[in-house]
Amino acid sequence: MRNLKTDYFEDLQLFKDGLQLFWSAVLLLLLFALPFFVKTYYLTIINLMAVNVVVALGLNLLVGNTGQISLGHAGFVAIGAYTTVLLLKAGVPFIFALTASGLVTGLFGVLLGIPSLKLEGPYLAIATLAFGLAVTTVIGRMDFLGGRMGMNVPKISLGWTGLKYDQSLYYVIIIITILAVIATRNLLKSRIGRAFQAIRDSDIAASAIGINLTKYKLYSFGISAFFAGIAGSLWALYLGFINPTLFSFILSINFLVIIVLGGLGSITGSVMGAIVLTYLNLQLEDVVEIPILGDALLRFSELFMTATGVSNVSWFLTGFILILVVLFEPLGLYGLWLRTKIYWKRWPF
Amino acid sequence: MLGQLIVSSLVVGSIYALLALAMSITYKASEVPNFAQGEMAMISTFMAFVMLSSYGLPFYAAMLITVVFAFVLGLLLEFLFLRRAKMPTPLNLIVITIGFQLMLYGFAGWKWGSDQRQINLPFSESKVIFQNDIFALTELNLATLIIAVVVLVVIYLLIQRTKLGLAMKACQQNINASRMNGISANRIMAITFGISSVVGAMAGILVAPILTLDPSMMWDPLLKGFAAAVLGGMKSLHGVVIGGLLLGLVENLFGFYISIEFKSVVAFAIIVLILYFKPSGLFDKHYVRKV
Numbered sequence: 001m002r003n004l005k006t007d008y009f010e011d012l013q014l015f016k017d018g019l020q021l022f023w024s025a026v027l028l029l030l031l032f033a034l035p036f037f038v039k040t041y042y043l044t045i046i047n048l049m050a051v052n053v054v055v056a057l058g059l060n061l062l063v064g065n066t067g068q069i070s071l072g073h074a075g076f077v078a079i080g081a082y083t084t085v086l087l088l089k090a091g092v093p094f095i096f097a098l099t100a101s102g103l104v105t106g107l108f109g110v111l112l113g114i115p116s117l118k119l120e121g122p123y124l125a126i127a128t129l130a131f132g133l134a135v136t137t138v139i140g141r142m143d144f145l146g147g148r149m150g151m152n153v154p155k156i157s158l159g160w161t162g163l164k165y166d167q168s169l170y171y172v173i174i175i176i177t178i179l180a181v182i183a184t185r186n187l188l189k190s191r192i193g194r195a196f197q198a199i200r201d202s203d204i205a206a207s208a209i210g211i212n213l214t215k216y217k218l219y220s221f222g223i224s225a226f227f228a229g230i231a232g233s234l235w236a237l238y239l240g241f242i243n244p245t246l247f248s249f250i251l252s253i254n255f256l257v258i259i260v261l262g263g264l265g266s267i268t269g270s271v272m273g274a275i276v277l278t279y280l281n282l283q284l285e286d287v288v289e290i291p292i293l294g295d296a297l298l299r300f301s302e303l304f305m306t307a308t309g310v311s312n313v314s315w316f317l318t319g320f321i322l323i324l325v326v327l328f329e330p331l332g333l334y335g336l337w338l339r340t341k342i343y344w345k346r347w348p349f
Numbered sequence: 350m351l352g353q354l355i356v357s358s359l360v361v362g363s364i365y366a367l368l369a370l371a372m373s374i375t376y377k378a379s380e381v382p383n384f385a386q387g388e389m390a391m392i393s394t395f396m397a398f399v400m401l402s403s404y405g406l407p408f409y410a411a412m413l414i415t416v417v418f419a420f421v422l423g424l425l426l427e428f429l430f431l432r433r434a435k436m437p438t439p440l441n442l443i444v445i446t447i448g449f450q451l452m453l454y455g456f457a458g459w460k461w462g463s464d465q466r467q468i469n470l471p472f473s474e475s476k477v478i479f480q481n482d483i484f485a486l487t488e489l490n491l492a493t494l495i496i497a498v499v500v501l502v503v504i505y506l507l508i509q510r511t512k513l514g515l516a517m518k519a520c521q522q523n524i525n526a527s528r529m530n531g532i533s534a535n536r537i538m539a540i541t542f543g544i545s546s547v548v549g550a551m552a553g554i555l556v557a558p559i560l561t562l563d564p565s566m567m568w569d570p571l572l573k574g575f576a577a578a579v580l581g582g583m584k585s586l587h588g589v590v591i592g593g594l595l596l597g598l599v600e601n602l603f604g605f606y607i608s609i610e611f612k613s614v615v616a617f618a619i620i621v622l623i624l625y626f627k628p629s630g631l632f633d634k635h636y637v638r639k640v
Contacts (some may be wrong), residue, residue: 069440115621118628121439122382126579127624129572130617137614204638249568253447260444301459309462312564315455322448326441327433 012189014182031174035167043170044238045282050177051234052274056258057184057267058227063256064265065188066220067200068116071125072132073255076225078247079135080105080232082145085153085242094156094237098176101233102226109225113218132252140244150243153236173234180227185267187223196220200265254281257318261325263334272333280321284314352483354601360490362597363497367552368574369581369589370504374545376583377521378538381442385426387571388453389546390553391564393419395457397554398468398562408471415554416547423546427539457564465561474558493555500551501590507544508586517541573600573616580620582633591632596620 005011015021035043055077062068080101087097112131116124140148158168187193195216198206207213236242254277262273283290290297301310329335368386375383396418400411430445437445472488479486508514519527520537528534552574553567560566573596581592596616604612629635 063440067440069443115625119624121380122376122575122583123579123624123628123630125382125443126576126617127621130576130614130621133572133617134614137611141610249572256444256447260440264440305459306462309459312455312458312463315451316459317455319448319451319453319455322451323430323445326437326444326448327430327435330435330437330441 012186014185028178031178032171035163035170040166043166045278047170047173047234047238049275049278050173051231051238052255052258052278053177053271054180054231054234055228055255056262056270056274057180058224058231059255060259060262060265060267060270061184061187061196061227062220062224064259064263064269065193065200066196066217068217068220069121069125070128070224071249071252071256072112072128072130072135073224073228074247074249074251075132075135076105076109076228077232077235077251078139078242078244079108080229081236081242081247082139082232083229084233084236085151086145088154088156094172098230098233102229105229105232106222106226109221109223109228110218112225113221116221117214117217129249129252132247132249136244136247146243148244150241153240153242155240156237169237173238176230176234180230181267181271184227184270188267192216192219197265257322259332261322261332263332266331266334268337269332269334272337276333277318280318281314284317285311350605353485354605355598356484356486356490358598358601359594360493360597361601362577362594363494364552364555364570364593365573365577365596366590366593367497367500367548367555368570369578369593370501370586371545371549371552372575372578373581373583373586373589374504374548375542376578377586378517378541379431379442380439381431381446382575382583383426383542383545384443384446384571385450385453386545386549386574387553387567388450388457389419389422389426390549390571391567392422392453392457393546393550394468394553394557394562394566395461397550398466398557401469412554415550419546419550420543423543424539426546427542431542432535432538454564461564463563463565465563468554468557468562470554470558489555489558496551496555500548504544504548505586513537513540569613573613576617576620579630580623582630585630585632588630588632592630 015024034046055073059070059073062070083101083104084094084097087100088094092100112128116127119127139145145151155165158165158172161168161171163171188196195206195211196219198209198211199213199216199220203213239246258273258277259270260273261277262271263269297313298310325332331338368390371386371390372382375381375386393415397411397415400406400414401408406414426446426449430449431442434441434445470489470492472492474487474489476488477485478488478491508517516527516532516537517540519530519532520534520541524534527537552570556570557566560570574593577593577596578589579592580596581588581590583589599619600612600616603615607615623631627635
């Protein structure tokens with residue numbers, strides 16, 4: 001098996017060899033056949049996972065690949081969601097509303113990027129955090145955005161597909177997610193993606209070899225926000241109802257947890273992190289329902305803790321898992337996957 | 350009215366200043382903004398609550414136990430988690446503190462539920478102790494100011510006048526050189542986290558009677574404390590204290606004269622604006638890294 005790339009265009013290829021192409025095709029087929037086999041409940045879970053994948057891809061571009069921290073991504077998601085709802089209410093077709101949400105959010109990303117160019121570390125963290133807070137506060141105050149009460153999201157017309165609404169919504173979300181994955185992958189292999197990584201590894205060296213820091217940092221903020229906007233748009237459709245409290249600081253932290261858990265700077269990592277953490281969050285929400293463990297936990301809680309607060313175990317476990325990942329596998333789930341793969345590849349040794 | 354506003358801004362600002370100081374002490378030592386600071390303060394405040402209400406201890410005994418508890422909590426964060434990270438990037442360390450924050454938040458919710466409780470301090474927030482025609486001061490306000498000043502002075506003396514403070518400063522400047530000179534840098538780092546946790550716990554106890562005691566009570570104050578630290582310049586101890594007072598002032602004046610709903614947002618917006626012109630805060634020198 002050849003491991004080295006001899007040609008520049010080999011690096012750009014979407015699929016390394018026939019085997020990878022085959023498995024990707026199988027995966028695609030599986031994803032497209034899914035709505036006919038599983039219940040609607042599982043489809044909604046997959047939808048949520050897919051939406052988180054899109055945010056994670058964008059955030060990972062900014063944090064993992066460019067090395068700029070953001071604690072305000074929930075704000076971008078909110079802007080995307082509200083833009084979509086406003087446009088849908090005005091009667092704009094969904095495909096244009098989606099594009100517009102991405103572009104508007106991307107513009108906000110660039111706007112946030114401008115004061116953040118000189119900042120790093122905690123200073124950047126505070127600036128992005130302030131942005132996230134400002135967005136939800138301002139939205140909560142605007143009457144035409146529904147204020148604190150929120151707004152209903154109009155259903156989009158998907159009747160022409162001949163499927164049930166949930167099924168067609170699944171297709172919409174999954175297709176956009178796949179496109180987002182491919183777009184990110186191609187972006188990272190391009191000049192822009194390499195510039196991002198150069199800035200992350202050393203901004204001084206990057207500017208010395210002729211990378212325009214201002215331009216590429218703004219690109220990074222803009223593209224990252226674009227993805228968040230698209231995700232927000234999908235999220236609004238998925239939830240059917242939005243209000244400002246959905247897009248809290250906790251949500252931003254949650255996105256950060258996803259990419260750290262999955263693996264910083266890796267697309268596979270973003271996807272794996274989003275899938276695993278979304279599932280984990282949903283499962284841990286009713287931790288008492290787990291067969292034997294749940295009972296034991298409830299008994300323990302009654303003895304030493306409070307039984308009413310037992311759902312808070314999910315926070316505790318999420319935090320603990322997060323720390324374990326950083327301590328023992330800094331590349332996250334992607335690192336775990338990589339190590340397993342390499343182990344089996346050269347197995348007898 | 351303006352006099353009253355300024356006094357109450359000073360009170361709120363001194364709480365922000367304590368939190369900012371706590372963040373700044375650990376940031377100077379480890380380059381990590383400790384996001385678990387607020388939750389550590391919250392748990393310590395719950396500890397004080399349990400000691401006062403469940404065990405009925407006198408105030409001073411409860412405070413002593415709380416201080417020891419907070420110190421140990423800070424030691425644990427450094428010893429169990431931060432020290433174990435191998436070749437960490439700052440982002441890794443930030444994520445560890447976020448993980449610790451979630452753990453403590455979950456633990457508090459699990460142990461005490463999300464009921465809102467009232468902590469009984471010996472100084473009430475309604476009894477006015479001092480009044481003239483410019484401003485009035487309640488017992489709690491006065492206690493807040495006094496405790497804040499005492500803590501600030503103690504920290505100042507600790508850092509400027511003791512051997513421990515000298516070792517802390519040495520570790521902040523160059524950790525390898527201080528190791529070579531016989532300072533046990535790991536121990537100093539752990540102690541630094543312990544001290545910062547105690548400072549944060551003081552802020553938590555002072556905040557608890559104003560807000561109600563529940564697991565999420567420190568979220569907002571912590572963000573403000575963090576913002577105040579950034580405003581003053583994370584690495585300058587007197588800067589963060591001034592930053593805290595300034596933030597309290599801006600917030601209260603804006604909240605009273607213009608709009609109470611936007612007061613947090615405007616405070617943050619002003620900070621972002623200041624950072625645009627002074628990227629390392631008001632009182633910290635901005636170092637540009639050279640090759």
